[in-house]
Amino acid sequence: MAGFKSCNQSCDPAILPFCNVMIRPTVARVDLSALASNFTTIVNHLKAEQPVNTPGVIAVVKANAYGHGAPQVAKALEAAGADLLACADIEEGAVLRAAGVTAEILVFGALSVSDLDGLFDCGLTPTISTPGAARAVQAAAVRYKRRVRYHLKIDTGMNRLGFRFDNLTRSLPELLASPNLELDAVYTHFATADDPESPVFGQQRARFEQVLKDVAALGGMPKYRHACNSAAFLRDARVWYDRVRPGLLLYGIVPPPLASTLALRPVMSLHSKVVAVKGMRPGEIAGYGARFTADQPTTIAIIPAGYADGLDLRLASRGHVLIRGRRAPVIGSVCMDMLTVDVTGLEVFPGDDAVILGSQGDDRIDAREMAATIGTIPWEIVCRVGSRIERQYESSK
Numbered sequence: 487m488a489g490f491k492s493c494n495q496s497c498d499p500a501i502l503p504f505c506n507v508m509i510r511p512t513v514a515r516v517d518l519s520a521l522a523s524n525f526t527t528i529v530n531h532l533k534a535e536q537p538v539n540t541p542g543v544i545a546v547v548k549a550n551a552y553g554h555g556a557p558q559v560a561k562a563l564e565a566a567g568a569d570l571l572a573c574a575d576i577e578e579g580a581v582l583r584a585a586g587v588t589a590e591i592l593v594f595g596a597l598s599v600s601d602l603d604g605l606f607d608c609g610l611t612p613t614i615s616t617p618g619a620a621r622a623v624q625a626a627a628v629r630y631k632r633r634v635r636y637h638l639k640i641d642t643g644m645n646r647l648g649f650r651f652d653n654l655t656r657s658l659p660e661l662l663a664s665p666n667l668e669l670d671a672v673y674t675h676f677a678t679a680d681d682p683e684s685p686v687f688g689q690q691r692a693r694f695e696q697v698l699k700d701v702a703a704l705g706g707m708p709k710y711r712h713a714c715n716s717a718a719f720l721r722d723a724r725v726w727y728d729r730v731r732p733g734l735l736l737y738g739i740v741p742p743p744l745a746s747t748l749a750l751r752p753v754m755s756l757h758s759k760v761v762a763v764k765g766m767r768p769g770e771i772a773g774y775g776a777r778f779t780a781d782q783p784t785t786i787a788i789i790p791a792g793y794a795d796g797l798d799l800r801l802a803s804r805g806h807v808l809i810r811g812r813r814a815p816v817i818g819s820v821c822m823d824m825l826t827v828d829v830t831g832l833e834v835f836p837g838d839d840a841v842i843l844g845s846q847g848d849d850r851i852d853a854r855e856m857a858a859t860i861g862t863i864p865w866e867i868v869c870r871v872g873s874r875i876e877r878q879y880e881s882s883k
């Protein structure tokens with residue numbers, strides 16, 4: 487496929503016979519120009535909607551950039567203008583620094599039981615979400631003789647990480663008085679941004695507004711405030727504050743059940759090839775557990791991708807793969823390394839392209855559709871694409 491390269495090394499021809507770069511038939515293509523375009527689309531939308539005090543973006547690249555490959559994604563976002571990235575833990579931040587990312591990196595996770603050296607060695611910005619983390623980071627900052635800028639996380643009702651919204655007069659003074667810690671931002675996270683029916687979103691928003699007043703009354707002077715993930719960004723401009731924190735939208739996926747008119751492009755597609763084709767007689771079974779029985783002469787094709795590659799078992803008898811521009815239903819069970827599709831009536835041969843996620847001909851199967859098919863969320867679909875699957879990055883702009 488033009489524009490996609492799998493081996494970026496320019497090897498000495500003399501060593502090519504010994505080259506051990508091998509490509510499996512199943513690959514994930516990651517379109518970095520679509521990623522940059524999605525980032526720019528979000529930035530331009532913010533500018534158009536809010537020309538004065540335009541919010542910035544925190545580009546979320548946790549979990550290996552939602553399975554897309556954190557180093558490549560982070561560097562492409564940085565090149566597109568991202569000045570603040572966010573990851574889940576210190577270890578992910580270290581991977582980004584090792585890849586040469588120089589933009590500021592915010593760590594979302596709790597740090598109370600982490601090895602904190604990486605914060606200093608890699609120049610990461612911590613989230614402080616518990617009193618224990620506050621003390622641990624303060625103590626580490628003293629050892630390093632450094633002053634650390636941090637983001638304060640407030641729990642406005644999700645009951646995950648963060649200082650409780652209703653207890654700040656007791657919990658915050660010690661943190662605000664920590665000599666080596668400097669409050670940079672205050673943030674919260676919504677539990678139900680993607681559920682227009684839920685009253686929790688409005689409740690969390692009101693609590694956060696009050697928290698901002700309470701923090702100020704306690705003498706805290708954050709430079710900025712942020713609250714919204716992709717769903718909240720689409721849903722309510724009142725929670726954009728000074729920065730928005732999209733993850734899913736950057737990867738070209740709109741969080742269900744929301745819709746968006748933003749011109750987003752899917753970043754990842756999953757491609758394989760037919761490795762075997764065979765005929766089944768009526769009454770014969772296919773696969774583990776004999777979950778499929780042919781009721782007529784049936785042609786099946788074997789695709790070399792299975793649950794070890796992150797394909798969900800529930801795709802069996804539900805999912806589809808695009809072959810020869812048509813939807814071939816997944817039959818039998820999804821195996822560790824393979825799945826089987828029904829290609830009856832199609833002229834299919836070993837070597838034919840099979841698209842698991844992405845488009846072929848006029849049809850397309852995206853992460854949102856696959857998630858709906860098996861009863862999960864699109865985040866899980868992309869995050870779970872296995873480490874055995876090589877990511878091929880589009881090299882052209």
Ligand SMILES: *Cc1c(COP(=O)(O)O)cnc(C)c1O
Nearest residue numbers: 546594675715716731732733734
């Ligand atoms: C993952 C995450 C995001 C991004 O969420 P999306 O739904 O993918 O946009 C934003 N903020 C925090 C704190 C997160 O953990």
